[in-house]
Amino acid sequence: MAQKIITYKNAKFSLSYTLTNPQTNAPLVILHGWGANKNLMQQAFKDTFKDYTHYYIDLPGFGNSQNPPFALNTFDYAEILRLMLESLHLDSTKISIMGHSFGGKVATLLNPKTLILLSSAGIPTKKSLKVRAKIATTKFLNKIFPKLSQTLKNLLRSQDAQNLNETMYQTFKNVVDEDFSSVFRTFKNPCFIFWGKDDLATPLSCGDQIHTLILDSNFLALEGDHFFFLKQAKEIERQIQLKI
16 A cells, blocks of 8 residues: 655645556556545456556545645546646556446546446436435524534535544535536547446446447446445456457
8 A cells, every 4th residue: 555645736736546556558547436445446356457556546545645725626636646647657547447336427527448337326216215315404403593503514415424524524415416417428439338227326327328428338237236346346357358
């Protein structure tokens, strides 16, 4: 494990990463989703893609990377990653990048030569009645009891937002409902899209929509939920090798 210090918007970001199989000349950057870390991705893909050098990176605020000094959006994350890759002498537009969930949005913005999406976020879905009720309750109670605002926020936060400091909570609010349809539509390089058939976090229909938006893309649903890749890494590798 190593650290890189990146300067972005006059602030310092300390990012943790792990490099494996360094003897190859084909980089593969692998990005985790919201609430996860590089160790999860390494657990899944360490025995695959042996012809590539793997770069597992903890995004700012996750794993062993420090919390950001100010709230970010996905475009900020992508620019920070671009600068980090540049410091590692990698051009994001000339390499392969894989991203799970939130990491899929970051990966797409980096405009890689080959993009691999695993149950990517970026297609908004209609909020459940339960979620809509939470939002309405928060707004109503904040008007009546403004001094209890922070307590109410903590009680009503979604599971993905639990235990976050205020900066990361604001970051979560910035990124959770972003519509990346236009970003996917403008991506022109080869893209491989994999999805869990039983994914409830990002429904299968989202993957189908991304496939429609990215013209040069392949789409395959595999057995499993939002973290299907933990058991399907070998099949993901096999499918990509068949197409390349």
